[in-house]
């Protein structure tokens with residue numbers, strides 16, 4: 001495989017005697033990974049129902065290898081049910097090693113298309129808030145879809161420069177993840193196009209961007225909070241150099257240890273001009289040392305006294321339209337994992353949202369979604385949304401139709417067809433039903449006389 005000479009020389013310096021072993025691994029096939037959505041299913045249950053062969057990724061509790069040359073897990077209904085995300089195994093490490101707890105306020109600064117944000121959201125288990133941002137609004141659209149498919153409703157999906165976010169969220173977050181734009185050296189085996197991109201924009205270009213993003217993120221972290229910085233490159237300036245720069249600018253930060261794995265290598269203080277021994281606590285992932293592509297991860301804590309920052313003022317709940325009221329009463333919110341409070345409902349035109357608690361005033365921010373889009377009120381008729389369907393489960397909503405995965409109506413539903421379901425429902429029931437595969441929601445349908453009118457979101461439908 002072609003590698004630029006300058007890159008080869010750098011890797012020889014970094015790896016010394018191991019360089020040949022590293023180069024040889026470019027001839028080996030890449031690894032494919034699948035990460036279980038623990039908000040929707042336990043790892044044990046997923047292993048029990050998984051329709052294809054998977055092998056555990058040893059350093060990620062909910063991660064598995066699959067044979068990407070033989071199978072396409074994205075074409076399975078369980079994928080449409082949000083039971084898993086497809087992600088290169090090393091790329092699972094950053095969100096896995098950031099200790100997010102339910103109830104935390106979490107920011108993913110460079111989140112699209114959502115590989116890490118979906119895991120951070122799953123770890124929150126519906127409590128607290130995930131702010132998923134990406135400067136690119138086109139990439140943020142894919143991010144929104146992945147987050148909704150994963151059933152994460154306690155979310156803001158934004159598309160802003162991190163510098164602008166500081167005005168709104170200074171000292172607000174408990175945990176921040178920066179999966180920084182980088183020169184992508186660790187992805188050369190997975191994606192050959194990255195080599196050409198590297199020749200156009202190398203480490204110096206990205207280093208400037210990374211320094212600006214990490215210092216802006218530092219402003220948004222509360223004292224006591226934790227920040228995880230990751231890249232998929234080997235370059236010392238972009239990795240240890242960015243962390244060294246942060247410590248210089250913000251001495252209140254300290255480098256924390258990362259839960260170990262035998263394949264992880266220590267960060268290399270010598271690659272940064274100043275010697276900071278704690279940089280050894282950061283982690284380098286090399287593809288010749290473990291079964292995944294190249295990555296770098298640093299975990300930091302911001303030290304200092306924490307004052308809880310409260311959000312904006314509460315609006316009084318208004319009187320709700322009867323049909324919305326009736327719909328809300330039908331949901332067992334506790335079983336949906338949502339601590340439902342009416343004052344968190346917001347109305348924008350016909351749309352009804354369920355907002356996370358304690359948000360700052362967000363006037364002027366560019367967003368794709370604030371909160372969970374519950375549905376639309378059209379002439380007092382309430383139509384529940386796709387996002388809400390993905391947040392629910394069969395215990396939380398009474399009227400469900402669940403078919404086994406091998407019933408051909410499951411795929412026909414995903415293609416947008418009207419279904420005859422009289423054999424499952426009888427003739428009696430009418431109205432909104434949650435359509436599920438093996439008990440996991442795919443979307444809505446409206447039932448009348450044994451026929452289910454398809455309400456699967458048109459933009460998500462499978463091609464016929």
Ligand SMILES: C[S@@+](CC[C@H](N)C(=O)[O-])C[C@H]1O[C@@H](n2cnc3c(N)ncnc32)[C@H](O)[C@@H]1O
Pocket residue numbers: 109110111112113114115116117133134135136139160161162179180181182209213
């Ligand atoms: C490595 S990718 C993120 C991948 C993502 N975390 C995931 O796991 O799916 C880096 C992202 O940073 C975004 N980006 C580039 N410059 C940025 C900036 N100044 N602020 C925020 N995001 C930025 C890019 O649009 C890109 O989506």
